[in-house]
Amino acid sequence: MYTRLVDGVNTHLPTFHRYLRLRQRMMKVPELHYYDLYAPLVASVDLTCPAEEAQKQIMTALKPLGADYAAVATRAFTERWIDLYPNDGKRAGAYSNGGAYDVHPYMLLNYNGKYADMSTLAHELGHTMHSYYSNKTQPFPTASYPIFVAEVASTFNEALLIDHMLNTIVDDSPKLSLLGSYLENIKGTVFRQTQFAEFELRIHEMAEKSQPLTGDALGKLYADITRKYYGHDKGVTVVDDYVAHEWAFVPHFYRNFYVFQYATSFTASSALAEKVLAGDPAATERYLTFLGAGGSAYPIDLLKAAGVDMTTDEPLELTMKKMNRVMDQMEKLLGGTSARPGR
Ligand SMILES: [Zn+2]
Structure with a gap:
């Protein structure tokens, strides 16, 4: 699964490069540098939402999960499960x-x-519902769910919320802002974390071949991988030499194999949300069963029963399809047929 994720994301680098070119176009810079990626993609729009309104929006967004889910989620709000305000x-x-x-x-x-x-409220409510159903369904020893699936229910709820908001908002600029933040999220979660995962994998391979792990060797490896992801040689993004040292400040690299789970959780929940939103009642049923399954099986098997097989390319394929759809929508909102060079 790990190498499949790395290979799959490499295959989909053209989709990432499409995002980078869109970013260059929106930022109106003649040349996109690595540091430009840290500037906001769209001028932030002040979408304000009082808590009562947020509850209403979230409950509408989660409607596809059915009446029982809604009834329990309502209890979270009305029976003081939440310490809400600062x-x-x-x-x-x-x-x-x-x-x-x-x-x-x-x-x-x-x-x-x-x-x-x-x-965030929708995200945390996802964790809450996962815990609630698992605690209710499972005996104590198998109630708590493993790390590998821990961020699935939470990011699933975010996906449903963003889908609902995009269907309700009519004005262009808040819509653009939402679509932009979706893209930022997928860039940071799927592409960047897999880039990290690939770096981590290659370090371990170097160690297995008894190659020395010096700062210089790691810097060269990091620069090569980063340039490949950001399309340095294709003129997509300029990855300057200093980026070679970036690996040193990522704490995860001092432990082993963690970051890939950000990417797999995201693709798993995207795929599950796509299936539930497509309106298949069996998909919803499978997802609800997953929420009650806690840690009663191996994570891969839990997700397989939920309707997504992480040992196949399907979850990444569905996520990439959605990302391209979001970029189509953004380009439409931005208007014009201005060139997307080299596509
Ligand atoms: Zn979380």
Whole structure:
């Protein structure tokens, strides 16, 4: 699965390059440099949303999951499972904790009324529903779900929310902003994390061949991989020499094989969301069963039963299809038939 992900993403680099060229066009820079990728893609639009409104939007977005799911999710809001607002002395961030096996999950948020807060609320609610159903269905020893599937239910909810918002928003600029943040997310989660995963894989291969792992050797390897991903030789993005040292500050590289799970969680939940949104009741049923399966099987088998086989190319293919659809929509909104050079 690991090498399939790396190979698959390499096959889809032209889709990534399409994104980079779109970014260059939107930023109006004559030459796209690696550091340009850290500037916002679209001027941020102030999509504000009070919590009551967010609850309504999220509940509508999650409608495809059926009445029982909706009833439980409503309890999270009405029965005080959520500490919603920032407060004196309260920690930052957001999480859901499903550890109280025979009570219900608890959520901590710092809701500030922005679109990102609504999306975080939908994300944490995904964790909560996963824990709720697993705790309810499984005996204690198999109730908690493994890391590999931990971010599936949460990012699944984000996907449903963004789909619902795009169907409701009529104005061009908030739409463009939402589509832009979707693309940023997929760039950071699928392409960048797989780029990291490939680097990690090659380090281990070098070690297996007894090749020395010096700073220089790692820098050269990192630069080669980064230039391949960002299309340096194809004139897509200029990856300057200093980027060779970027690996040194990524903490994950000092442990082994973690980052690929960001990419696989994303493609798994994208594929599952595509199937549920296509309106197949069997797909929804399988997904709900997965939410109740906790850690009762190996992660790959849990996902297979949910309707997505991570040992095939399908999840990545579906994710790439969606990414291209998003770029089609953005190009339409941006208007004109201005050239997408080299496509
Ligand atoms: Zn999460």
